[in-house]
Amino acid sequence: MPTPFRHTRPPSPKSATGRTAEVFEQIAVDFGIERPPTFVVLSSVPELLAPAWALMRESLIAGDGSRTGRELAALGVSLANKCPFCADAHTVLLHATGDHALAEHLARGGTPENEEHARVLDWGRRTRVPGSALAPYPFPPEQAPAYLGTALAFHFINRIVSALLTEQLLPGNAQRFRAVRSLAGRSVARTVRRSAVPGAALPLLDAPGPGPDWAAGTPVGPAYDALRTAALAGSDLLDADDLTLVRETLWAWDGGHPPVVLRGFPNRRERPAARLAVLAALAPYRITEEDVAAWREPSRSDASLVRLVAYGAFAAVERIETTMRVPAARA
Template sequence: MTTPFRHTEPLPPASAAGTVAEVYAQIALDFGIAEPSTFVVLSSAPELLAPAWALLRESLIAGPGSRTGKELVALGVSLANRCPFCVDAHTVLLHATGDHALAERVARGGTPHDEEHARLLDWGQRTRVPGADLEPYPFPREHAPAYLGTALTFHFINRIASALLTENLLPAGAQRFRAVRSIAGRALSRTVRRTARPGQSLALLDDIDAGEAPAWARGTPVGVAYASLLRAAMSGAGLLDAADHDLVEAALQDWDGTHPPLGLAGIPDRRERPGARLALLAALAPYRITDEDVAAWRRPEHSDHCLVHLVAYGAFIAVDRIESAFSAQITQEAL
């Protein structure tokens, strides 16, 4: 049977228990999509699944600001990261907000007619470049935790989706058809337009220490969720030896947001450093991860849990590079 999953075989959601089942229940209630593959693919690592969901919920769904505006930011991020799965998902979700003409215009590659919408889409695309000048924000400053959190959420989720899912949001690529996108969006409209209470996902987290919350989200549920995901994702570094870890971290320090060239210059050979290669591809070009790359790294002791953690580590070091640039700009403004 064809599935949307690449490189892993998640357990059927019907068999979920404990934290995984609780996360699925909240996703169905607040996201409107039961068992979306972007989260099912993380289910072998509940310690990643819960904070990834929490960050999305507290920023995109329950955070302040327009849902249409945040969907445009998420769409811009997904375009910049070349993640067709997430581009299609956010097009459907724009239909769910009721902005049908806007959804179809951006689906065709057009620029929104509304100036504010165009600025939000462009801002989301520019967040891929660490240190890009993102000021002035195209949203009220008091909404920054939700908008910055949304951007960073999808810098993470795009990479997970591109690495571990196929490109098809719906079976047989049905999302390519306008009528299907519209119908799918309308089915979600009641949930998308409902007000969600902030903070309700935090009960799903094992560790709610907000000590590592970034300054732009301190004192908010977004900050707690971000800190939790940071700790969970960075634990994947333990799957690399010291030399590979140093190589990956050094490469991300020099990254300027560009996509690697076709020849993957600067990416280690899979025969020599397969772990470092997987982590760097997850960070910079997850859509370039192949079966051969995974097979070169995988050993009998490497379960799906391990692969998900290694990919999440690579994804998050890119997120951390982008977030560090956000924080540096905010600190500079405060001086």
């Protein structure tokens, strides 16, 4: 049977125990979808699964402000990152919020007619470019932790999805049809429109720190800190030269997508780990079977590949986050 997974075979969620089982139980209740592949693909590494879910939950689902607005921010991020799976998912979730006309207008490639909605979508797109001028915010300053957390969560999730899942949200790309999008949205509408209690995901984490200043005093901060710690731990899969190469590449990155011919990228044969990490950061949809095979050896499990991809993905997130100039934007 075909699966949505590329390069790995995650364990069956039905066999999950302990913290992994607790995460999937909370996802089913608060996201409205049991065992979504977006998170199943991380389940071979529970220490990544829990904070990835926590950051999305505490920002997109339980954060302050309009769920429609945060969905638009996440959609903007997903479009900027060329992640059709996530872009389609957020279109479906806009149906779930009850914004059916907006969802269909965006599904056809349109721009929101509502000026506030258009500004939020554009803001989400612009977050891909490190150092981009993101102020003034298209939302109240007190909602910044929720919106910034949502944007950064999806800069991570987009990269995981593009690297390790196919582009099809539904079998046969059924989400192409308006009736299917609407029906899928309505199936989770009750959950999406229900208020979620902030902080409920934090007990799933291992003693996180308070997180960055822009999320101070909110559950978004510890969730971000936990994901940062877990994802960057994947650096142990690269040697010192690889790490230097990844960091230098990310520092020079201007937010663009690489050309068809990947000039200047680490060589697959000489530096396969660095190549996978850099691709995960800048163009995860360009990771091929050949790239993975060049890195694979008997000691390198699916869990190791997930950790390596997560490291590259979060290296890009950190590059974006550290150049957001948040204090200036909130002044």
